[in-house]
Amino acid sequence: MIEIFDPEFFSSIARLTTPILLAALGGSICHRAGIFNIGLEGFILLGAFMAVLGSFFANNAFLGALSAIFGGLFLSIIFAEFHLRRKGDPIVISIAINILALGLSTYLLRSIFKVSGVFSHPEIKKLPQIQLPIFNNIPILDLLINNQSILFYLSIVIVFILHYFLKYHKFGLWIRVVGENPEVLRSSGVNPVKIKFLVLLLCGILCGLAGAQLSISNVGLFVENMSAGRGWIAVVAVLLCGGRPIPLFFLIVLFGLVDSLSLRIQGLGLPQQITELLPYIVCLVVLIIVSYKKLRTLSRTIY
């Protein structure tokens, strides 16, 4: 047991939590605005690719993160065009966006960098780790939250900002009203489509950053289909929390914990496929427990 809980384990929790958290925050505002966006997987994947692209050509990790944001925004605009203007079904659009991002990132990987599978290069600059001297002398916290990438601190701040924003700010209220009943908002003189568009753009930015964390902060390379189901875990977390940021944060920390645990127990000789499965199993179990409780309390069956 001692081998599992070494310093590396504690510092990996934050690294693995951040991408899912950022994407889930993006998903949660979509959820509150009544947009059923289950394409987070695709958003993360394209963000991750664009981050590597930007970081490689601009030789600067922050420009890489910026280009990841543009990748996310690109997909948001596609989502908005087909969902808001052409009134397409969000589930179908999400499926299409997932496939589009998978195809596009692999295609561009192979046509621009002329490699297939993995692209790693010393020119890819990684986002710097930030050291906070205050935590240097606190034993566990030092390992847990010190020396992480800037996106980790950003994501923690965003959780609280988003919580405040949705609860007390005027724009947050508009978002919630759009989700509940768009016509109410229209009658008070605000265009609900505009609000939904802004929400989608915000979601694109957050998911792009999630991708950047995955590719140019955690590792510094790009692998085909790098998001590997993280977007779906984020979707499940959003559904379970009803888009509320604070419970979302704790749930995703749990997933991150399991994720890093699964990395550690690989060292104990368990086959890799079984340990990689662990986060999905935990996700499914949490989903079942929460849904079952809801079913019992509402005592209403769908079928």
Add this chain to the structure above:
Amino acid sequence: MQSKSFLKIFRPTIEIFYAFFSIFILIFLLLYLADANFSLAFKGFVNSSVGGRNNAYLFSTFSKMALISGMAIAALVAFRGGLFNIGGEGQLVVGGFACAFTGLLVSDFGFIGIIISIISGMLAGATWALISGFLTIYMGVPLLVGSLLLNYPARFITSYLVNHPFRDIQSGLPQTFLLPKNVWLPYFPNTRLDLGILIIFLVYVICLIIFYNTKHGYYSKNMGHSLSYVKLSGLPTKKIVFKTLALSGAIAGIVGSIAVLGIHHRFTDGMLVQPLYAWTGIIAALLVNLNLWFIPLAGFFFAAIYTGAAGMERIAQVPKEIATVIQAVIILFVVGKLGSLSNLSSNKGVKDD
């Protein structure tokens, strides 16, 4: 007023042109990024989707078409009943593995062995779909996420099984042993096209019969339109859900079996996941707006894009993932024309507009 009605008449035409124009611009851009020779790429695309020596490539398109149409039927069966079973991938993989495993066990029986292994693939796929049905009905898990999350256990467990207990170590790859020749699906005479496409055609006909000539098909269609209507009529909704899901999963299992017995003759890790058969099937079913009659057309269309792109890669060094991009963009352009799926899922019934 005059100009408005003029626009109204020509709007559909303009929209079609807009879609085609955008798709062509996109293809142009992608080819430009890959530094491809345009005429060579085009020639490669056409030649290898429908041409080739002795029509060899046309037959490979047909064998892809069998898989894609099969997965499209599997998705359609569930969607038509308002059940968002997007876990076709898991059902496909489980079915394929079960078939490869049984095929090795019953390889002495020849033709009967083929039937037994296809049936075991079917049962495995149906079981996997029924698990998500069970979670939906008795645990309240939304089918959309429940069925999707079950993809990952299917993928990782089969990956484990072919990497460790059932691995053909001498081949050097994570795959099961090669099936003996007497359980391979026979080829059509003088071609490299296996009989899988006939099996899919049989499935297609059976589904047509179920849809239009049986009580279950009628109930399931009504459930897709309005769950509360079916419920208030006193019909056994749970049974209909289970039956529909089992049918959908079984078809996915059959597709996996055909891929194993007809094309690859063994189960290789990731062989059914990588080409996105399940997702392409879902897209194909949506492209024809859940109309079963047009499924073969949609299947052929997407299969031709696949094999054409593979030819482009061979001849003009354009990565074959261009097919995936084109498919996604096509479905994006038709999505506004489709009925709203969420209306089906949220039990409000289909709206009039």
